[in-house]
Each structure stands twice: as structure tokens, then as C-alpha cells.
Amino acid sequence: MQHLTPTLPGAREVFRLCVSSKISTAKLAALSQHEEPVVQAADRYEQACRAAALHKLDPKSFRPDSDDAVDDMIDMYNRRMRGLEHPGRPIYERIKNLQPKCPLCGIGRVRQVDHHLPKSRYPYLAVAPVNLVPVCGDCNFVKLDQIPASKEEQTLHPYFDNVEDERWLRAEFLIHKPDNGDAGTVDWQVRFFVDPPDVWDPQLGARIIHHFNVFHLAEVYEAQVADELDTLGFMLETVFDGGGCEDVRAHLLDVAHQRTRPRQNNWMTALYEALAASDWYCSGGFTLVAAG
Ligand SMILES: [Zn+2]
Secondary structure, eight states: OOOOOOOOOOHHHHHHHHTSSSOOHHHHHHHHTTHHHHHHHHHHHHHHHHTTOGGGOOGGGGSOSSHHHHHHHHHIIIIIITSTTSTTHHHHHHHHTSOSBOTTTSSSBEEEEEESSOTTTOGGGTTOGGGEEEEEHHHHHHHTTOOOSSGGGOOOOTTTOOOOSSOOEEEEEEEEOOTTOOGGGOEEEEEEEEOOOTTSOHHHHHHHHHHHHHTTHHHHHHHHHHHHHHHHHHHHHHHHHHHHHHHHHHHHHHHHHHTTSSOSSOHHHHHHHHHHTOHHIIIIIHHHHHHO
């Protein structure tokens, strides 16, 4: 999970921008009465994000009374903010282009903007910039319109949660040797998991585990591994020829350390540490893995 520190316009500024053109006088009058509730909703939401208390926000207090007004709020996003040639589109583009890689998984390319709390349940947050996050298609697809029921069920918010102060992403390299002793047919697997540090509040660890599960990050990272190990295997042959198992281990740890920049909790660091911890891999297993 990547922490972002964007400078975003306020909810009032965006609301006014969205209704600044391509709108009838009657519609402008109807929408303008919701400006103040939208601004207050964004303020309450931001405070809750900072306190990891989104589960305490009652959806009923984030929606207008009438269904027509709810539709107006959602349409404000779908058309007036996301629609091409509409006045709020530059804000949508600005958020979508905050960075190329998805901050929720760190792997996928950003394709769209996601409502951290869904606009269907919290219509007054439909165009609040603090509730809009750049994401990849996969993360947006799996998240759906879930809302947190407890502190532990809050996925990490890229603008408010920075969990890079400690290591929590780990991996282990597992081998399954066949019963017949055929060393050439060993199955292997890299398993990624969350290992929250002891110094953390247990609820933060639980939130990261929840985030990890919601976005299927173990599978996402495992899908990256095969190509990496193919290339790595051939390179390690040279290292092994020079200094054997311990040189291979030292090389892997060196790469793991290099990969801690800019973020220490990334799948590459976890992978290389896991490989370095495997005597089987460092002793020549890397050739079988690369060939497999
Ligand atoms: Zn993603």
C-alpha cells in the first residue's frame, strides 16, 4: 500500500466547479441547496479517516432526503465530474493521474478513480476529492461497494494511512519434495503474508490483513514471481560458480535491501528475503526453479 500526499481542492471548490457550466438555472438552484451538506460531509469524512473511524459514519447522514436528490448527487460525479467536456473533468483527471501505479496493490496500472466510501451509500461524498482515489481495474473490481462494519474492516486509505514505518510484508519459499526422491521434480511456492510488528496497535495490523485479503494481494504478488525467478535463476548460476551457496544468499539479501527503496513493504524485498532464507534454493535449487 502506497501513501500519497496530494494537494487536492476542497469539496466546496469542486462542487461549485461541477455546477459552473452545462447546467440549467433550475438544476443549478436544485443542486446548490446541497452544497453545504456536501462540504460538511467531506469534513466529517476526513476527520473519520484520520481517526480510522469510518465504521462510525452513519450512511443515512450522508444522503439527501429524496431519491431524486440522491440521483442528482451521483449524477454530479458520473456526468459533471467524470463526463468528457464537463466542468469537473479536470479534477477527475488530476486524481486519476496522481501516479501511474495503483496505490492499493502497488502492481496494477491506474485505470480509474474509486470512491473509498461508495457513492451509492454515501451520495454526499460522490465528488469529495478526499474520497476519490486512483486505482487499477482489478482493485476497483474486487472492492465493490463494501463498507466497514468495524475498525478492523477498514481498508487502508492512501491519503490518510502511512504504514511504511515498519516492515509487515513477508514471504516464505516453500518446497514440496516428491516421495520418490526425484530431485528434478520439486514443486515450489512463494507465499506472501502480513506479519504486523509487535510495536503496532493490533487494530492497525488487523486492518492491513483485511486490506491484504480484500484486494487478494497474496495472489497478486504470487503472479509476479515466476517471471522474476526465471531471470534470476540464470544470473545466480554465475554467482554460485564464484562463491557457492553463501555468495548466492548474500547476493539475494543485497538485492532485498536495495529493493526497500522507496518502500520497504514491497513484494520484491519479501521475495528476495524468502529466497535467501532457503538453503535448498541457495544451494542450487534456483536452477530447477528457473527451468520449471
Ligand atoms: Zn490495484
